[in-house]
Amino acid sequence: MPRILAPLLSAATYARWLHLMIGPVFVGVVLMVWPGIEGWSRGELLARAVPVDAALLGLAALVPATRRAEGVQARLLLVPDRERDIAVEPSRSWADRRRTAAWLVGRVLLGGLVGWASVLVPATVVDLVLRPGTAVFGLRADGADGPVRAPLLALVLAPVLLFGLGWLVVWGGRLQLAMAVRLLGPSPAERLAAAELRAERLLERNLLARELHDSIGHALTVTVLQAGAAREGGDPEFAARALEVIEETGRRAMDDLERTLALLRDPADQGVPGVPGRGADGDRDARERPGIDRLPALFETARAAGSPVEARVDVPAGALPGVLSREGYRIVQEGVTNALKYAPGEPISVRVAVRDGSLELCCANALRPPSARSHGGSPRRGGKGLRGIRERAVLLGGEAAAGVESGDWVLTVRVPLRLGG
Structure with a gap:
C-alpha cells in the first residue's frame, strides 16, 4: 500500500504535473489567437490547431537558446535523479534542433492529454456528487438505470476516478522525464566529448x-x-x-x-x-x-646522503625535446630515490645516453646483504614509483624494465627521441 500511495504524495509528481500543464496552456493561447474558440466543434478546433502548434514549435526549435531554456525548465520541474542526463546547452547542430522540435511537440501532446484529463475528471467527480442525474459510464447516479443509489455510486466512483487521475499524472510525468532524457540529453557526440574530457x-x-x-x-x-x-x-x-x-x-x-x-x-x-x-x-x-642538465645536482644530493654515485651522462646539448628531458630527469630521480630508500649507502651507477634515435637511461645499485636489510630495505616489487616510471615511459612511446641482475637492482628505460614516431 505505501508503494502505491507514495508516488501520489511525492512533491516531484506535482512539479512534473505543473510541467505537463504548460502544454495545454500553450495550445489554449494559440486557439484563442487563431482560429478562435467560438463556432467550432472540438474536432474542427483540433484539426486547425495541431498544424499551427506544430509549425510554431518547429520555428521555436530553430532558435539555439530554446534548447537551453527547455533543458533548464526540465531540470527544475521534472526533478531528474541525475541532472547530467538533461543538458542545458544551446543547439549546436541541426540534429540538436530536430531533437528539440520533437521534444516540444511531444511535450505539448502529452501535456494536452494529461491536461484534458485533469479538467475532465474533477468536473465529472463534482457532477457525480452534486448532480445525481449525471451519467457516468452509462450509469446514472440517481439509480434510474439500476439499483445503484447516488451515495454509493459517488462513494465508489469518485475515489477511483481521482486515484486514476493521480496515477495518470505520475506516469505522464515519468514519460515526460524519459522523453527529456532522450531528446534533451547529450547527443552521442557530446557524450563522447564529455568522456574524453573526463x-x-x-x-x-x-x-x-x-x-x-x-x-x-x-x-x-x-x-x-x-x-x-x-x-x-x-x-x-x-x-x-x-x-x-x-x-x-x-x-x-x-x-x-x-x-x-x-x-x-x-x-x-x-x-x-x-x-x-x-x-x-x-x-x-x-x-x-628540471631537465637532464640538472642531474649533477641530483647526484650531489645522493652523495651527500651517503651513497657513492658513478654517473655518465652522454647527451649532446639540444639533442632532447623539452618534455623528454624533463621526464628523463624524473625517471632518473625516482631511480636514485629508490636506491637511497632501499639500499642506503650502497654505490649507485647511472648511465644516460642517446643511441640509435633513442634516449637510454640505466640506474643500478648493489643490493644490501640480506642480513643488513630492514623491513623497508627489501627488494622493490613494483611500488608506486616503479609504476610511475613505467607509465612515463609508455606515454613517451618507450618501455621500462626493472629487476635483479647479477646481484644488483637495475632499472632500464628506453624511449624514442621522436615522440609519437
Whole structure:
C-alpha cells in the first residue's frame, strides 16, 4: 500500500504535473489567437490547431537558446535523479534542433492529454456528487438505470476516478522525464566529448600525482637519511653539511610543489600573461621544471646522503625535446630515490645516453646483504614509483624494465627521441 500511495504524495509528481500543464496552456493561447474558440466543434478546433502548434514549435526549435531554456525548465520541474542526463546547452547542430522540435511537440501532446484529463475528471467527480442525474459510464447516479443509489455510486466512483487521475499524472510525468532524457540529453557526440574530457582530466591528475610523488618523495627520502646520519654521526661538521643538504633539498621540493600547484589553478587563468599556466605564457613553467642538465645536482644530493654515485651522462646539448628531458630527469630521480630508500649507502651507477634515435637511461645499485636489510630495505616489487616510471615511459612511446641482475637492482628505460614516431 505505501508503494502505491507514495508516488501520489511525492512533491516531484506535482512539479512534473505543473510541467505537463504548460502544454495545454500553450495550445489554449494559440486557439484563442487563431482560429478562435467560438463556432467550432472540438474536432474542427483540433484539426486547425495541431498544424499551427506544430509549425510554431518547429520555428521555436530553430532558435539555439530554446534548447537551453527547455533543458533548464526540465531540470527544475521534472526533478531528474541525475541532472547530467538533461543538458542545458544551446543547439549546436541541426540534429540538436530536430531533437528539440520533437521534444516540444511531444511535450505539448502529452501535456494536452494529461491536461484534458485533469479538467475532465474533477468536473465529472463534482457532477457525480452534486448532480445525481449525471451519467457516468452509462450509469446514472440517481439509480434510474439500476439499483445503484447516488451515495454509493459517488462513494465508489469518485475515489477511483481521482486515484486514476493521480496515477495518470505520475506516469505522464515519468514519460515526460524519459522523453527529456532522450531528446534533451547529450547527443552521442557530446557524450563522447564529455568522456574524453573526463579522461583528459584524469590523465592530468595522474601526471600531477606522479610529479608530487617523485619530487616530494625524493626530498623526504634525502631528508630522512641526512637527519638520521647527522644524529648518529656526532661530527659537528658533518651535521652542518647534512643540514645544508636538507635545506637545499627542501627548497627544491618547495619549488616543485609550487609548480605543481600552479597547474591546479582555475583553467580560466591558464594563458594569462603573468599567471603560471600552460597557455600563451605557460611554457615558462615547463622550462622551469628540471631537465637532464640538472642531474649533477641530483647526484650531489645522493652523495651527500651517503651513497657513492658513478654517473655518465652522454647527451649532446639540444639533442632532447623539452618534455623528454624533463621526464628523463624524473625517471632518473625516482631511480636514485629508490636506491637511497632501499639500499642506503650502497654505490649507485647511472648511465644516460642517446643511441640509435633513442634516449637510454640505466640506474643500478648493489643490493644490501640480506642480513643488513630492514623491513623497508627489501627488494622493490613494483611500488608506486616503479609504476610511475613505467607509465612515463609508455606515454613517451618507450618501455621500462626493472629487476635483479647479477646481484644488483637495475632499472632500464628506453624511449624514442621522436615522440609519437
